[in-house]
Amino acid sequence: MLIIDIPGRGRSEIAHLVFDLNGTLALDGVVPDVVMERVRVLNEVVRVHAITADTFGTAGRLRDSGVEIQVLAPGDQIQAKAVLVRALGASQTIAIGNGNNDEGMLREAALGIAIVGREGAALQALLAADVVVTRIEDALDLLINPKRLMATLRTE
Secondary structure: OOOEOOOOOEEEEEEEEEEEEEOOOOOOOEEOOOHHHHHHHHHOOOOEEEEEEEOOOOOHHHHHHHOEEEEEEOOOHHHHHHHHHHHHHHHHHHEOOHHHHHHHHHHOOOEEEEEOEEEEEOHHHHHHEEEEOOOOHHHHHHHOHHHHHHHHHOOO
């Protein structure tokens, strides 16, 4: 479990980390080694999930790292991702994404982090997020070093 004091919200006990895969964790279906190293570190303290349409057909590669994979069927992916966060326990979940279909999970989670990476980011994802960063490594480092996150969200 990851304990984070989120300014304005109090202490959160985070048990789950939910990622969009493509455009967030991966670029063109490939997760860089430096990203996987951080995911492995976080997987020691929280349960890591990837929820994806699996556009590039590469999601299965993450299973070896202990990441739980959920491949979405065509349909309302915004709702499907939000439903997963609620099922895990929204107050115990951090969501990270970049796409329009990530808006629901970013909004539902105790903390939503949007990535504006090389693939860009959808406006709805940015508006639903609590924090916006330009690299997935930075998002993961906020969780590995929670004082950075506290400094970002501080209101006083």
